[in-house]
Amino acid sequence: MSTAPLPAASGETSEPHHVAIIMDGNGRWAKARGLPRVAGHRRGADAVRRVVRGAGELGIPVLTLFAFSTENWTRPADEVSDLMGLLRHYLRSELDELHKNGARLRVIGNRDGLASDIVRDIADAEKMTRNNNRIDVNICVNYGSRDEIVRAARNLAQRAVAGELTADGIDEGSFERELLTAGVPDPDLLIRTSGEQRISNFLLWQCAYAELVFVDTLWPDFGKEHLEQAVAEFRRRERRYGGVGS
Ligand code: IPE
Ligand code: IPE
């Protein structure tokens, strides 16, 4: 078996290179205040701004945020439309600040399901920020890990049918290169807010050895200090990758 290299099981846990976050709890934040769900999503967008800035200040090189899943289309149409409106607004209003702060933006997900103006804004934002190197900010929109894995398998099958590769030539490396995250290192730390303890179809392949940290804070209340606390928890973990550790 050919395997993608995993770090040695030294038992030492260094700083997380890649932090991924399932931003959850906007609806409950709003409900607790007697507000419509969209109010929670708006405050959630403020939290995105804070956390992106905080991650940069903490020297985290890669930050990936789960903003909208392939399953979130099942929500009421007005909520979906509010979320798409906020995404539109975010892409336009945050781009200058992201760029100024040296962030390279990448939007990860199936773009076929998105409105054409959003697809265009994403392409423009990615183009504008592509040479930045202070922090990589990946935002997952219309992202679902099972969908991603099925598409990767389909692409490889099509290439095999076309005679470009053999079945035996498929290994973890070639599979990874077909994923939407191609070129992005695996997350070291996965945080989920709002007290839920599940993955909800996020980065299933990529989080094979991520350290999971679940926090009760609702996403609109999450800030740099919560990120720091999660990183501190990460440092206390011993990563063994199936080995025996120290
Ligand atoms: C996260 O908050 C935002 C998205 C999933 C788009 P939710 O909207 O899931 O908030 P809760 O889980 O209902 O509180
Ligand atoms: C996961 O949250 C998706 C995002 C944060 C974008 P959900 O709120 O959709 O997940 P479930 O339904 O609680 O599993």
Ligand code: MG
């Ligand atoms: Mg939720």
